[in-house]
Amino acid sequence: MLSVSPSIAPEIAALAPGFRALSITVEAAPLLHPQVATDALQGACKAMLEHDVPWADAHLAAWNRVFTGFGAKPKRTPCSADALRKRVLRDGSMTGIDPVVDLYNAxxxxxxxxxxxxxxxxxxxxxxxxxxxxxxxxxxxxxxxxANESPEPGEVIWRDDIGVTCRRWNWRQGVRTRLSAENQQMWFILESLPEMPLEALQQAGDALTDGLQRMMPGAKISSQLISL
Structure with a gap:
């Protein structure tokens, strides 16, 4: 089974007390049911607009504070969830990109x-x-x-041994590790602050793994809770 062991620098605890995340690894199987992702994305947009989750505003506001804490400007470079939801508020829906990407965006x-x-x-x-x-x-x-660029000194980044994979914590992903349904080794990270109940984080992880299993019957999936 594919094994991924993310590490978190001690300094992150001071920036985001109570940060926790779900790390999900997937050994992919043939993608047989892409409609699962299409339905999930449409359903998520509708649910957000009509009966949003009760922690949404508080959780996104907390991410804004964390971004401000390391020098980012969340109005210009918001966390990924905030950016997606603003697009839905503006357009009423979201166009599909790729089945796996559409599912985790949902x-x-x-x-x-x-x-x-x-x-x-x-x-x-x-x-x-x-x-x-x-x-x-x-x-x-x-x-x-x-193009190539570098992060700002003091910026929170995800990286591997050779470079940055995502800037400003979860704002912009790099090209080298970008995911698509064609990839065989997939890693997902769901990142939350205490304003989102831990039970809700687990539910989100379950929804992702369930969708992946339905799209790719036979995929091997494991998950791990990471906390500071």
Whole structure:
């Protein structure tokens, strides 16, 4: 079974007391039922607009405070869940991208929780949530062209042994580890603060694993709760 062991730098505890996350690893099987993701994304948008979860506002506000705490400007670079939900508020729905991406976006929208999905085969070493020195390489796209940049010193980043995989904690994913339904080794991280009940985080993880199993019968999935 695929094994992923994320590490969290001690400094993160001071920035985000009570931070906890679900780490989910997947050995993929053939994707037989992509409609599962389409239905999940449509359902999540509808649920958010019509009967949102009670912790949503408090949880996203807490993420804004955490982002401000390490120097980010959440109005310009919000956490991933906030960015997705603002698009739904603006457009009323969300266009599909890729079945696996659509599924984890649906979970993020429905549960107001940042969810990352990574092609673990592209990793060198294990995921590390840490504070940037400002020299780490980050591969991205600017004006439609491949580009390289570095995070700000003091910025919270996810990285592996050779570079940044996600900037500003969960704001922008790099190109190298971007996930799609074609990948065989998948890693997901659902990140929460105390304003989101732990039971709700577990429910979000269960919804993700259930959707993956229905889309890819036979996939091997394991999950682990990480806390500071």
């Amino acid at each position: 979970i993020s929208i429905r549960y107001a929780v940042p969810v990352g999905g990574e092609n673990f085969a592209a990793y060198v070493g294990m995921p590390q949530l840490t504070i940037a020195s400002g020299t780490e390489p980050f591969d991205t796209v600017k004006a439609g062209e491949p």
